[in-house]
Amino acid sequence: MTVPPALETERGSALEALVDAASGILSADSLDGTLGRIAHHLRALLRYDDLAVYEIDEPAELLRPVFAVGDWVAEVMSDPIPLGTGVTGWSVAHRRTRNVPNSHEEPLCNVVGGTPDDAEAFVCVPLLAQERVVGALNVYRSLENESFSADEVELVERFATMAALAYDSARQREHLREQVQRDGLTGLLNHRACHERLNAALADDGAVAVVLIDLDHFKVVNDTLGHAEGDRVLVASAERLRSAVRAGDVVGRMGGEEFVLILPGADAEAAEDCAERARAALAELTVHGRPVAASAGVAAAPTDGTEAAVLLENADAALYWAKRSGRGRTVRYVRGAVRPESEQRNEIAALLERGTQAIDIVFQPLVELATGRAGGYEALTRIDVEPRRGPDEWFAQAHRVGLGNELEALAIRAALEVPDRPSGTFLALNVSPRALLSKAVQDTLPSGLTGIVIELTEHEVFGDEDELSRALVNLRARGALIALDDAGAGYAGLQQMIQIAPDILKLDRTLVHGAHADDSRQALLEALIGFASSTGAAICAEGVEDLDDLRALVELDITYAQGYGLCRPAPAWPQPDPAAAASGTSEIRAGLRVSMRTRSGAGAFARGIAELAEELAAAETAWDVGAASTRAAQLLGADDLAVLLVRADQLELISDQYDEVGQCWPIEDYPASRYVLDAGIPGQVIAGDASGDPLELAELERLGFATALLVPVTWGNRPLALLELYRVRAQAFTSHEVDRARVLAQQFGAALDRFS
Incomplete structure (x- = not known):
């Protein structure tokens, strides 16, 4: 036509x-x-x-x-x-x-x-x-x-x-x-958005008051009743504070248990009245029969400052005096009443002088869901001195007076001194990016960092990206893994995930809590998990306190979970609750963890499979097929991959690994390998998993690896070969990764069938 x-x-x-x-x-x-x-x-x-x-x-x-x-x-x-x-x-x-x-x-x-x-x-x-x-x-x-x-x-x-x-x-x-402007838990404006709204109010009129409100003794609620109860108190407090302000006023959450009221057109007297209404509204809430008490600090522009930072700093000073005067009251800022920096600095200096004795380290396990074991431990700092404050407040104060790097270094040293960490587990150390780059922290970290995870916190500003990138390269070269904390909380955005390229991505607890009944939370979790899987990162869900949430996370195929529902923080080295941890474990068969779940995947993996198929199609011998093992290992985020050809009752190595090509082993000497070939089901062994096959675990140790995934290669119901995927670190392969390994095994099966 x-x-x-x-x-x-x-x-x-x-x-x-x-x-x-x-x-x-x-x-x-x-x-x-x-x-x-x-x-x-x-x-x-x-x-x-x-x-x-x-x-x-x-x-x-x-x-x-x-x-x-x-x-x-x-x-x-x-x-x-x-x-x-x-x-x-x-x-x-x-x-x-x-x-x-x-x-x-x-x-x-x-x-x-x-x-x-x-x-x-x-x-x-x-x-x-x-x-x-x-x-x-x-x-x-x-x-x-x-x-x-x-x-x-x-x-x-x-x-x-x-x-x-x-x-x-x-x-x-x-x-x-x-979403970027909202606090994920309460729905209030977050720290950054509050600054923006306050700046806008100052630019628009100039007459504006701020009230900072802090819930008294909130740490006790978290420590005794759990974070889930603490979250419920915060959400309810946000609702009560909304009820205490006018339609044009702003209620925000500055972080932790601290809230802010931004009152356009209000003077200091009106702000004091509003603060009292807000404290009365909070007192209508009860926790185990006791009313929620709060302290408040008030500052008003233009008298107490004409810039947002100054106004908030003065309101914070008033809040400090409210708490210092016995809590449960409102204090208006008075010129000259700023808390002396020398006093704040002296408190931190006194902590540092006491050394590690000033710090208690507790540990919370990151439970590996495929096995139910503690895959690693996060070291958490507790500072048990007067005045009583949460660790976040101590660290924030230390950074304000120029001693934050030293206090973080002290906490790291205290965590590293705790002996007898269980074999096959890692230790996660919290550190802010700015402290990580400091001499104090660099001098505290040992030269060898194998088994150490550097968990980056405080994501609002990462500072010099090039300097941070160089530091991370150096840490990885020394054996460390990198974790990114609070993914999905607003600050830890995709750009930072790409910049950091974390080995472990920790999902913020506000995303995890209630995920089983919230489709929007699940959609965001799936997006973050998809991003992580495409980069080879493991996923850890923080703040797991509900078994329904844990089951939902198992279905989403994450690697680790952490929270009060699995194990509370405790002195070294607590073990997960067996009943809770069993919710996600894979079945044990022949000393192997076998995954019966199926997952779907696409994108970069599909392109990689296509390239692998072309390489396998060009193979002229079985040994050429074995030579494709490097590309295959990269596709699955493994550190190495061995291709073992089935020769009657023996397995022959046809890929270039630590042993020589052509070396053979009797299949009967390795019951787990025999089971995988006979049953046609992949299985894995992980160092530290007490249920693992002893022979396979010994072979892992000989080769210098900590995880092995065994995948049968079949064609026409005939077992042709065995793929063994290895990881240096003790981290189970997820069901999603096992499914990808099955797809990869099919490609090897089609190629090896031509030479059998």
């Missing part, structure tokens, strides 16, 4: 316009900007007089205009359409395009308020995003330019697809911006 040149040109122009519109959606930062680009390109291909885009507002039962071009923009934008009415309502309800040749002949047509009732032709197309109707695109022209043809309607429909994508993309961006 020959296509007329004019039509070919028209189609090419339409395609170019669609491509440009699509690129605009990806690059534009606003819905208006993207829709404007779509309207521009559509006008170049189609004659129209007016265009409008509507979105569905379900609570109000309206179609709200979000964009318009033409002669009646103001009128269109001020006239929403009741859902289910008019041609637009019909099109949305029926999910179908409606082409109206003459508005005067269409009974469903209604007239936008303030515009003439002239006859016109128009096309209404429902906007579909992810199989749901989100709005409608209407295109109008006067009858002088005739009605819309079928080809023109099709063109509008194509651009409507772009508009739907633009709408959905813009709303997702808005949602992400909102």
